[in-house]
């Protein structure tokens with residue numbers, strides 16, 4: 001199940017740096033630790049997709065901070081549990097579904113980007129900075145949509161501190 005979820009993420013939200021992962025970058029990666037590639041986020045466990053999205057302490061701190069913005073406050077901190085909670089309403093075109101999917105997509109993307117920035121550019125951001133990127137990205141997307149006026153949309157505006165959005169006539 002976990003592998004299916006991570007594969008789905010990579011098909012839906014292909015990490016841009018993956019495309020540029022040429023031989024030089026892979027060799028540089030190997031030089032960092034030829035025997036065991038240590039996760040660049042927590043610097044404590046072996047690097048893998050499984051670890052990055054489901055087990056990493058850095059990623060878990062991010063999920064912990066953003067899950068309430070996805071309307072998933074009750075979810076466990078791990079992404080597989082978050083996704084299990086999204087599945088029942090993921091195919092609906094409700095404001096809750098849109099919000100949850102945007103947050104999960106943005107969080108996955110920025111966790112992946114942060115990993116790559118640390119590995120290949122020696123750039124490091126804090127959990128709070130990554131969360132701010134996720135928040136700003138999703139907020140901008142929400143503002144760009146045209147919504148049907150409803151109680152749920154008003155709740156989203158309040159949660160995301162959005163003062164004005166486009167509403168259908």
Ligand SMILES: [Zn+2]
Nearest residue numbers: 039041042056
């Ligand atoms: Zn880690």
